[in-house]
Amino acid sequence: MAFNLPKSTASAKAPIPADGRTRQCDIAIIGGGIVGKACALGLAQQGFDVIQIAPDIEQQTPKPSGDHWAERIYAISPGTRTLLQSLQVWDAIDHARLQVVRDMRIYGDRGQASDGLHLSAFEAGIPQLAWIGESDLLEHTLEQACRFQSKLERVVGSLDNLFVEPDGALLKVHTAQGPIEIRASLVIAADGANSSLRSMLEIQTDEKSYEQRAVVANFLCTNAHLETAFQWFLPGGDILAMLPLPGKQVSMVWSTFPENAVRLLTLDASQWQSEFAMLQDGAIVHTLGTLTPHSKPGSFPLRKIRAQRVIGPELLPKVILLGDAAHVMHPLAGQGLNLGLRDVATLLRIMHERESFRPITDLVLLRRYERERHGDTSAILWITDRLKRLFTSANPLQKNIRNWGMGLVNRSHLIKRYLIKEALGEVK
Numbered sequence: 001m002a003f004n005l006p007k008s009t010a011s012a013k014a015p016i017p018a019d020g021r022t023r024q025c026d027i028a029i030i031g032g033g034i035v036g037k038a039c040a041l042g043l044a045q046q047g048f049d050v051i052q053i054a055p056d057i058e059q060q061t062p063k064p065s066g067d068h069w070a071e072r073i074y075a076i077s078p079g080t081r082t083l084l085q086s087l088q089v090w091d092a093i094d095h096a097r098l099q100v101v102r103d104m105r106i107y108g109d110r111g112q113a114s115d116g117l118h119l120s121a122f123e124a125g126i127p128q129l130a131w132i133g134e135s136d137l138l139e140h141t142l143e144q145a146c147r148f149q150s151k152l153e154r155v156v157g158s159l160d161n162l163f164v165e166p167d168g169a170l171l172k173v174h175t176a177q178g179p180i181e182i183r184a185s186l187v188i189a190a191d192g193a194n195s196s197l198r199s200m201l202e203i204q205t206d207e208k209s210y211e212q213r214a215v216v217a218n219f220l221c222t223n224a225h226l227e228t229a230f231q232w233f234l235p236g237g238d239i240l241a242m243l244p245l246p247g248k249q250v251s252m253v254w255s256t257f258p259e260n261a262v263r264l265l266t267l268d269a270s271q272w273q274s275e276f277a278m279l280q281d282g283a284i285v286h287t288l289g290t291l292t293p294h295s296k297p298g299s300f301p302l303r304k305i306r307a308q309r310v311i312g313p314e315l316l317p318k319v320i321l322l323g324d325a326a327h328v329m330h331p332l333a334g335q336g337l338n339l340g341l342r343d344v345a346t347l348l349r350i351m352h353e354r355e356s357f358r359p360i361t362d363l364v365l366l367r368r369y370e371r372e373r374h375g376d377t378s379a380i381l382w383i384t385d386r387l388k389r390l391f392t393s394a395n396p397l398q399k400n401i402r403n404w405g406m407g408l409v410n411r412s413h414l415i416k417r418y419l420i421k422e423a424l425g426e427v428k
């Protein structure tokens with residue numbers, strides 16, 4: 001018996017095309033973002049025949065170089081570094097374009113010196129807390145590694161439909177050359193926040209819009225950033241992060257309400273300077289000096305999405321959700337991509353350690369993945385959401401509690417070490 005998704009064709013058996021254009025593989029991956037690429041590479045390296053499908057899979061991300069810095073920047077946790085090392089891509093990344101972060105300084109919105117929180121690699125006895133790098137740098141390096149992986153085939157196309165059968169799945173893919181079909185034992189959904197595969201499987205999501213947008217841009221600063229990531233919780237609920245980049249440069253992520261985001265996108269260099277001078281009684285300018293725009297600003301909506309299940313369909317699971325297809329969060333903790341790559345690391349470990357008698361779609365393996373990702377994902381989404389709520393609240397009592405709480409945490413080495421350990425995101 002075959003499941004056909006969506007429901008409109010639920011009773012039909014998947015038709016096999018007469019033209020022989022059905023391809024076969026162990027694992028099909030839908031999505032060509034960083035999460036999809038890392039997963040495809042890791043599974044191919046384990047010896048699986050992998051086909052990766054995405055409309056933008058062959059769009060070559062140019063190697064970032066020179067004085068141009070992409071505005072889409074990621075914080076890379078040590079856990080992500082471990083994954084990239086195991087995929088043998090970490091050393092291929094141009095390290096001159098990565099900035100080590102050794103300190104994090106977080107400031108409350110009462111303007112009192114005692115409200116801040118300082119996390120330090122030195123204090124925790126580790127070399128660094130994280131690295132900051134361009135999205136294109138990761139995309140480009142992963143892309144190069146994928147190109148040379150003989151077990152990985154890349155198909156430029158979009159998933160149109162999926163039929164789930166007892167021994168695998170049949171995927172209908174739309175390509176520029178016409179429709180093709182792919183038979184796979186296991187299917188990975190890494191097709192982003194609006195995952196069509198998730199919808200086809202009728203997996204429900206818990207969603208919430210933060211009614212904020214993140215405005216991102218790079219700035220040159222006249223003061224040294226001292227390898228420190230700064231975050232200011234501003235009165236009114238805005239959150240301003242300044243992440244260090246190589247040289248005297250920082251990457252700004254300003255989470256703000258949509259009307260203000262529209263306004264920020266239109267500012268010229270001198271207007272940005274007055275904007276920063278006005279904030280937090282000049283604390284930003286005092287810390288980083290004069291800030292001059294060094295990239296075009298961009299913006300993206302902020303929302304929380306959590307898929308209610310990360311394997312599907314319910315009765316006969318053959319599909320695993322990873323990355324933004326499974327969860328999207330507020331960027332205040334810089335954990336979105338890191339969490340998606342922890343999904344990948346967990347899946348790779350489960351496949352690597354699987355007992356020889358188990359096929360890759362064995363329900364035990366899929367349930368292992370589901371169980372292992374549940375705790376980490378729930379904790380990160382919950383903490384990020386609560387922090388966001390706590391710092392947007394205008395309630396004077398909550399305002400005092402949040403600021404006082406940060407000062408209190410700052411005085412406890414034990415709690416700080418715990419926070420750092422959690423933020424490092426090492427995969428067990």
Ligand SMILES: Cc1cc2nc3c(=O)[nH]c(=O)nc-3n(C[C@H](O)[C@H](O)[C@H](O)COP(=O)(O)OP(=O)(O)OC[C@H]3O[C@@H](n4cnc5c(N)ncnc54)[C@H](O)[C@@H]3O)c2cc1C
Pocket residue numbers: 030031032033034035036053054055056057071072073074075157158159160190191192193195196197216253299300322323324325331334335336337340
């Ligand atoms: C504009 C923007 C800016 C962002 N900036 C930051 C930032 O500065 N810092 C930060 O930490 N996070 C940022 N994020 C969030 C971060 O980019 C995501 O957490 C991360 O990219 C998730 O990776 P992913 O591979 O799971 O999904 P994505 O990167 O969204 O990749 C999804 C892939 O699936 C493909 N796809 C979609 N539908 C189909 C289909 N039907 N068939 C086949 N393929 C399909 C797409 O083409 C794409 O290749 C930003 C997000 C957006 C949208």
